[in-house]
Amino acid sequence: MTRKLGTRAVALMTALTMAAPVALMPLAASAYVFNDVRIEGAQRIEPGTILSYANIARGQDVSAGELNDALQRLQNSGLFESVEVVPQGNLLVIRVAEYPTINQISFEGNRRIKDDQLAQMVQSQPRRVYQPSLAIADASGIAQAYAAQGRLAARVDPRIIRRSDNRIDLVFEIREGNVTEIERISFTGNRAFSDRRLRQVLETKQAGLLRTFIRRDTFAPERIPLDEQLLTDYYRSRGYADFRVQGVAPELARERDAFYITFNIQEGPRYRFANVNTVSEIPGVDASAFAAQNRVSRGDVYNPAVIDNTIRRMETVAIQQGLNFVNIEPRVTRNPQNQTLDLTFALTRGQRVFVERIDIEGNTTTLDEVIRRQFTVVEGDPFNPREIRNAAERIRALGYFSDAQVDSRQGSSSEQVIVDVNVEEQPTGSLSFGASYGVxxxxxxxxxxxxxxxxxxxxxxxxxxxxxxxxxxxxxxxxEPYFLGRDLRFGFTTWYQVTDSLNSYYDTRSVGISPSIEFPISANGRLELRYRLAKDTLLNVDRGDAEADPPRLGSSPILLREEESGGLWSSSLGYSYKYDTRITGLDPLTGYKLNFSQDYAGLGGDIEMVTTTLLAGIESRAWREEVALRAEFEAGALHPLNDYTTRITDRFRGGSKIRGFEPNGIGPRDLEAGNQDALGGNYFWAARAEAQFPIGLPEEYGITGGLFADIGSIWGLEDRVGQDGVLVDDGMHVRAAIGASIFWTTPIGPLRFNFSKAVKKMDYDDEQNFDLTISTRF
Incomplete structure (x- = not known):
């Protein structure tokens, strides 16, 4: 139970250092001879134990120094609060006061850490003997727990309250203090990149507006090595081969409420590749096939990832040719005078070593085969250190383990290696609730x-x-990511979706299932094959009110005719090719993506058409990497088959394809109908460009700005007969919009504020000048 002391704290008798001065009566210089030893004050501790610590022999000469040694041994035993050694003639009296028993342990002043959590941290326990050294260690442990939360100013003082029967209450008085935040992160020696850009690389962050929620702005010494590695990887991937962190200086403010961290770095010159060649030092092995896999070109900026990728490709050639124990050794020669590097890939003969076995430990839930399939080698295969490292990265990337260590050691002989895999599992399931908002x-x-x-x-x-x-x-x-024991991802999705007048005067309902198979076809490319069975229904189309005065027109007759067909089944087979250079990350400044897909509907069902879509995008950084530039082009086409007429549930309907317009805000419309609903189109294209950049606010606030421009169109109908027989204009009318954005990274999710203005539009288009999007989980 917890006891709150209040004003009674002034009645505390003593603290951790309550041991009374031990006394040794003045002794003559001559030796003593004791025929008997009397022990006084012992209650729980046996006399034999006390005599063993004293180690005073009866009937023998005992000097004053030996008596003092006996006193020290008793004092240092940690069993007694006070000790006296008193010689009385031939009698030696040892008076002891035992440490009291702990009656209860309580905590005062704690709010951030609960009592039950603190109780698990301390080693002192009720009904055990009080030990001052242990209480000091407990207080230090509690202070360290607060320091881990960034409260370096926390103070913990153990106090005792005397009770009857030689018992005490042990109270830890806690002053939690405020969070010791990182007020400033700065750099010295950086010329190529600004402090702002380098702070974005670090895991540690400065304190800002959201300091109450963000815990990366508290100083954690264990994060410093990670930050040093992140800086090193960042610079070296951009050509600075000689970069190094010369030192990190964390400085604590005098009030212990803030940290100032300075990274002292040495950039060195930026290198580019000059001469690049491949040589073989293995008799009978031709280097030409390996040279064909070289992805390093003269004039390229130095990047270790590109070298590593080339080595990996060359090792694959060695495997294909049945060449074991081949090392691809990159030999780099620096030319500081012109800031270039000469690179030679040398094929050398490695040591003959085989994998004896792979031992896996620590997995209590995950099956061994899930871990083993991350290795491309099995027992008996030649040992390839690079492949072992790659397997370790794949195991960590699974996300199933909080820690995964893969090491190798010598096996039963010098030519055998045992691979040890030690993992620590973590929860992989989640139940989350969230909220979102869109205009x-x-x-x-x-x-x-x-x-x-x-x-x-x-x-x-x-x-x-x-x-x-x-x-x-x-x-x-x-x-299932490893279907049939191969790198073959099998999946299926089933859904039920309804819309209720989503910026329209009709409702839709869709229900379906879609199984798929996906597999890699290159380092950056994947192919997906899928089947889709769905039923789409258009319902509750506004029919107007002919009895009203004057009569109220409803939706276009085109939509009314589409509603009459009821729910239609679609049975389609499709594929998607996805290419994304961000998978390998070989170019840290520029990434490309491409997604091309086609779906053929007509394998039974009511719908017969071919749907084709294309998305191509590029993202790059400029102006010392302070500005992110993005551009996308997207297009799609529906091609009806066998006189099938597309419906609104099939056609492209705008959505977010062109910012500055509402969902269903562009495209062909029946202008003679009452509500002038957008009818969608069989074709669309859109081009989007965007720049995101700092706007002068501190980086730790997570607020940046942006500018964007979108252009595109939606057009094309088979059925164009609208209200009163007037043909709907379904031409390709170009729309364009420009705007500005504010990006805010918050603990509750990324926020984006879009302010837009349509600069080219049709009179009937629905504009959307402001949009706010937020999505989060909690």
Whole structure:
């Protein structure tokens, strides 16, 4: 139980250093002879134990120094609060006062850490003998727990309250103090990149507006080595081969409420590759096939990742040619005078070493096969250190383990190696609730249940339910990432989605299932094959009111005719090719993505058409990497087959393809109809460009600005006969919008504020001049 002391603290008798002065009566210089020893004050400790510590022999000469040694041994035993050694003629009297027993332990002044958590940290326990050294260690442990939360100014003082029967109450008085935040991170020696840009690289952050929520702005010494490595990787991937962190100086303010961290760095010159060649030092091995895999070109900026990628490709050639124990050794020669590097890939003969076995420990839930399949080698294969390192990275990337260590050691002989895999599992399931907001869709809520390592098999399952003012949906997904024991991802998704007048005068309902197979076809490319079975329904189209005075027209007859067809089944087979250079990250400044997909609907069902979409994008950094530039081009086409007429549920309907316009805000419309709903189109294209840049605020606030420009169009209908038989204009009318954005990275999710203005539009288009999007989980 916890006892709060209040004003009674002044009645405390003593503290940790309560041991009374031990006394040794004045002794003559001559030796003593003791025929008997009497022990006084011992209650719990046996006399034999005390005599063994004193180690005074009866009937023998004992000097004053030996008596003092006996006193010191008793004092240092940690068993007594006070000790006296008193010679009385031939009698030696040892008076002791034992340490009291702890009656109870309580904590005062703690709010950030609860009593039950603190109780688990301390080693002192009720009903055990009080030990001052242990109480001091407990106080230090509690202070360290507060320091881990960034409260370096926390103070913990152990106090005692005397009780009857030689008992005490042990009280830890805690002054938590404020969070010791990092007020400033600065750099010396940097010329190529600004302090702002380098701070973005670090895991440690400065304190800012959100200091109450962000815990990376508290000083953690264990993060410093990681920050040093992040800086080193950042510079070296940009050509600074000689970069190094010369020192890190964390300085604590006098008030212990703030840290100032300075990184002293040496950039060195920026190198480019000059002469690049490949040589073979193995008799009978031709270097030409290996040279063909070289991805390092003259004039390229030095990047260790590009060298590593080339070595990996050359090692693959060695495996294909059946060459074992081949080392690809990169030999770099610096030319500081012209800031270039000469690079030679040398094929050398390595030591003959084989994998004896792979031992896996620490996995209590995850099956061994889930871990083993991350290795491309098995027992008996030639040992390849690079492959072992790559397997370790793949194991960590699974996300199933809080820690994964892969090491090798000598096996039963010098030609055998044992690979040890030691993992520490972590929870892989999550139940999350969230909220979202969009100007068009309003406030929405969602709940999801996900398991990334289902039954320890590496499979993922997910259930999501979300609702907004105009849209509700539920979905279930399952994925097996290693189908049939190969790098073949099998998955399926089933969904149910309804819209309720989402910026329109009609509702839609969609229910379906889609199994898929996905596999890699290159280092950056993947191919997905899928089947989709769905039923899409258009309903509640506004029919107007002919009885009103004057009569009120409803939706276009085009939509009314589409509603009459009821729910239609779609049975389609499709594929997608995805290419993304960000997978390898060989170029730290520029990334490309490409997504091309086609779906053929007509394998049964009611819908017969081919849907084709294309998305190509590039992202790069400029102006000392302070500005992120992004550009995308997207297009799509529906091609009906066998006289099928597309419906609004099939066609492209705008959405977020062109900012500055509402969902369903552009595209062909029946201007003679009452509500002039957008009808969508069979074709669309959109080009988007965007720049994101700092706006002068401190980087730790997480606020940046942006400018964007979008242009595009939606067009094309088969059925164009609208109200009163007037043909709908379905031409390709270009729309364009420009705008500014504010990006804010917050603990509750990324926020984006878009302020836009349509500069080219049709009179009937629906503009959206402001948009706020937020999505979070808690």
């Amino acid at each position: 068009a869709s309003g406030v929405g809520f969602n709940a999801s249940l996900n398991e990334a390592n289902f039954l320890g098999r590496g499979q993922s399952v997910g259930l999501t339910i979300s609702t907004a003012s105009d849209e509700q949906q539920a979905s279930f997904s399952f994925a």
